[in-house]
Amino acid sequence: MNSDKLQAAQRLVADARRIVAFTGAGISAESGIPTFRDRGGLWTRVPVEEFGNVYGLRQLLHRDPARLARHLSEIGRVLTAAEPNPAHRVLAALERHGRIRGVVTQNVDDLHERAGTRAPIKIHGDILTWQALDSDERRRLAHPELKMLVANLARVRTLADLLMAAPKTAAGDFLRPAVVLFGEALPAEELAKAEAAIADADLVWVIGTSGLVEPAAGLARAAAARGVPLLETNLEPSAFSPLATVSLYGRAGVLLPQVAAPILG
Numbered sequence: 001m002n003s004d005k006l007q008a009a010q011r012l013v014a015d016a017r018r019i020v021a022f023t024g025a026g027i028s029a030e031s032g033i034p035t036f037r038d039r040g041g042l043w044t045r046v047p048v049e050e051f052g053n054v055y056g057l058r059q060l061l062h063r064d065p066a067r068l069a070r071h072l073s074e075i076g077r078v079l080t081a082a083e084p085n086p087a088h089r090v091l092a093a094l095e096r097h098g099r100i101r102g103v104v105t106q107n108v109d110d111l112h113e114r115a116g117t118r119a120p121i122k123i124h125g126d127i128l129t130w131q132a133l134d135s136d137e138r139r140r141l142a143h144p145e146l147k148m149l150v151a152n153l154a155r156v157r158t159l160a161d162l163l164m165a166a167p168k169t170a171a172g173d174f175l176r177p178a179v180v181l182f183g184e185a186l187p188a189e190e191l192a193k194a195e196a197a198i199a200d201a202d203l204v205w206v207i208g209t210s211g212l213v214e215p216a217a218g219l220a221r222a223a224a225a226r227g228v229p230l231l232e233t234n235l236e237p238s239a240f241s242p243l244a245t246v247s248l249y250g251r252a253g254v255l256l257p258q259v260a261a262p263i264l265g
């Protein structure tokens with residue numbers, strides 16, 4: 001680690017009073033949740049055309065329900081087994097110290113809230129919130145309920161098994177995770193909250209994101225365009241690197257505690 005860069009990052013964080021963290025899959029990688037694009041990540045193992053959008057998922061439901069269920073079960077198993085890592089905890093501690101005003105995350109896991117961040121803004125939805133296919137009804141699953149669902153999905157062989165295992169509303173309507181798939185719009189309320197938080201930020205700290213997923217990445221780019229400093233911490237250079245005031249490359253779970261050390265001790 002270049003110590004000049006670390007000190008520059010520490011100064012940016014120390015001088016800021018309204019930091020907004022903008023996080024992506026990389027912050028949860030050390031918690032055991034693979035990112036989408038890195039080696040071993042989801043889209044390197046399953047085709048995005050089949051699994052990343054509603055049309056592909058509907059086709060799979062009829063063509064190969066066991067494969068779809070295995071895939072959903074695997075994602076669910078990884079997400080429910082993960083625990084917050086030091087990077088999630090540092091952001092929660094900086095919020096308690098009054099430095100962080102908001103955490104805008106592209107992640108659908110619940111690691112920010114479990115680390116203590118009060119109300120992360122989840123612009124790509126949330127794996128624990130499920131929405132009815134044919135109405136606006138939503139239901140929040142408890143962690144044990146999601147774990148049970150994951151175990152049931154692993155046993156699915158036929159479409160009938162899958163329909164039986166799927167969570168439903170009281171009226172029998174099927175529920176799906178309220179996560180944003182390719183081609184779907186971001187949830188309007190969360191998007192408005194994210195825009196407002198970023199508009200008020202005096203530092204945007206992008207962590208563990210390639211900056212390739214739109215329109216999410218545009219939120220952080222807009223801050224840089226207004227002259228708000230951008231601090232980047234990522235494993236490798238990203239689409240944010242050319243815009244960043246300071247870039248630190250390495251693991252979030254190692255870098256974040258170092259950057260916040262002057263404040264958190």
Ligand code: NAD
Pocket residue numbers: 023024025026027028029030033034035036037038105106107108109124207208209210211212213233234235236238250251252253
């Ligand atoms: P991405 O997969 O496009 O990029 C992740 C970035 O994190 C990469 O640039 C990588 O170099 C970096 N990275 C990997 N390990 C890291 C570490 N230990 N420390 C710091 N950086 C690390 O992810 P994205 O930009 O978030 O976009 C992918 C989309 O898929 C987003 O919507 C994302 O939220 C979603 N997704 C979510 C989860 C989750 O909820 N945990 C997991 C995978 C993908």
